[in-house]
Amino acid sequence: MKTPLIILFIFISGLTYGQTEETSQYHRLTVYGKAEDNGNSFHRIDTTRYPNIPGNVKRLLTNGAGLFVSFKSNSEYVKAKWCVTSRGVSPNMTAIAYKGLDIYIKNKEGKWQFAGSGNPATKECNEYTLVDHMDSSEKEFLLYLPLYDEVKSLEVGVSNAAEFQELENPFKKQILVYGSSIAQGASASRPGLAYPAQLSRSTGLNFINLGLSGSAKIEPAVADMIAPMQADLFILDFVPNSTADIVAERTESFIKKIRSEHPETPIIIMQSLVRESGFWNQEVGERVRKQNEQIGIEFKKLQDQGIKNLYFIEGKDLLGDDHEGTVDGTHPTDVGFSRMLEKIQPIVLEVLKKHKII
């Protein structure tokens, strides 16, 4: 009796395996969240167009921060297959945020509601079921790409029996957020919780993530890249990566370069959040104080020159007052980001309304 049983077992195993493969359809989708079209690329910007930007900036623009796909389906599950690089995860981030995915579904109130994460394994190519055992009503999905890794490929899988349709980008207009690791999303727990992505879901507008971890240094070549881009609003959150000297040296020409291409577009300039480590580390505390003082001076200088539609967000209290909003003294956790948004979102909304963008 032994042989037939083994054959039966192999047969059943094969069948099950075959079924799983057979019953899923996989799709490659248009990647949204980019400042300008670059075809099917998973890079935020096609940096071959901008040979003069620094190497670090080029490298970081290959990271998936702010990128997403959108589709509708009545599948009872959504899977993803995706490949990233082999590099390790920063100790202050989750692998889900760094090299994973998360997915939102439009709920009955018309709001994007979190539904599941795509957990990466410790290898380059991953396969994961983000949400399962749903009812078979048609739903709209929003799936975010990794914040800190370069995506090499992405396929979205649903049941073979289900309907599937790619959707247009659900967000309108275009707001460019140029900033540091904090804008890029360190240390949100998952991609959809980076603060530009949160602003997109709450306003219905495209907040384009141009966060460049450690490398938002206001370089002229970056001004040359950003200034001609389509933009309804600029949010400039570069101070955390730029010394007071760099802020003094480069801010005025950076803003003027934008103004040369966008005479009226509103520009919000943010101070650095106050680094929690700086309450103890006197060097850090003093550095941030100088950076924030200098950006205030630059802002005033530009205003005094008659440059209009400039707005300023203070860094003070951006993380609340209990000192529990960061993972490492610098990078906001989801708590830190939610407190930042409590402060900056009303200001952003006010500017958007004043300029009739919403």
Next chain:
Amino acid sequence: MKTPLIILFIFISGLTYGQTEETSQYHRLTVYGKAEDNGNSFHRIDTTRYPNIPGNVKRLLTNGAGLFVSFKSNSEYVKAKWCVTSRGVSPNMTAIAYKGLDIYIKNKEGKWQFAGSGNPATKECNEYTLVDHMDSSEKEFLLYLPLYDEVKSLEVGVSNAAEFQELENPFKKQILVYGSSIAQGASASRPGLAYPAQLSRSTGLNFINLGLSGSAKIEPAVADMIAPMQADLFILDFVPNSTADIVAERTESFIKKIRSEHPETPIIIMQSLVRESGFWNQEVGERVRKQNEQIGIEFKKLQDQGIKNLYFIEGKDLLGDDHEGTVDGTHPTDVGFSRMLEKIQPIVLEVLKKHKII
């Protein structure tokens, strides 16, 4: 001229290296946060004393969740050298939370204020400066051990010129928190943000972390272990890991075992938080609904039997209502934990006051 220059370079390098080593003093300290004394061990409990508890429980009790050391010093920096295992970090956690450290300093208002993290490298033994460039006033420190890894060794380093003194455990009494991964600390961003640790800092009491990721299954052997332990309050948060059937089968005898050793000690029983994934995944939604219904039935049954000093915390809305409080649909982020604490802390405080524990 080449040779002397090279020699000079080696000499300076050696000197710098030597100085760093020379100017730091390293200390091995008493590890607090344990339910019972087990000497110098970095295990939460000496499981050789409890041979009947399940293997998974034994393994998890080697994790550092809730363990900490305390000292005072006027050093301008605090370093740590620590060794953990080689195992990887869960994709829903940061390495800082899983195998790293974080440090708090008592501020001028007498509150523990976050000061820095100990970032692990991707290796077993780490060395990191948690906080640097402080003024030289004397300060009290609280340093938390990793939530999910087994610590093999820990040495705290301060300037050789500084004073250093180990401190007594700053927390009083003993509250046992028996629960799942959520109690163990997944997915707080760092060790000090696990909810029992947050309760300790806000109340001044020892909330002992007996969170057992995936393995809080109300086993009789675990009841036999926990029941005789010193406790001023029990918080039982085991529902997330226990099916409705297990809850039905084991809760009554578990509570009665505790009552046999602690006739009057208050016991708080928590429902499971509502898993965010369960708003879409019908199987998960139904499983949690049944678990929570069953623990309610067990609670009522015990009350009806005249067992006093039992309290109940509902799982509903523990994570707020915007569905943004988890990293993966199950495990709270710092946002999720802060919302949990908004709900459970007032109840815990009320019970503590009612029973004159604070």
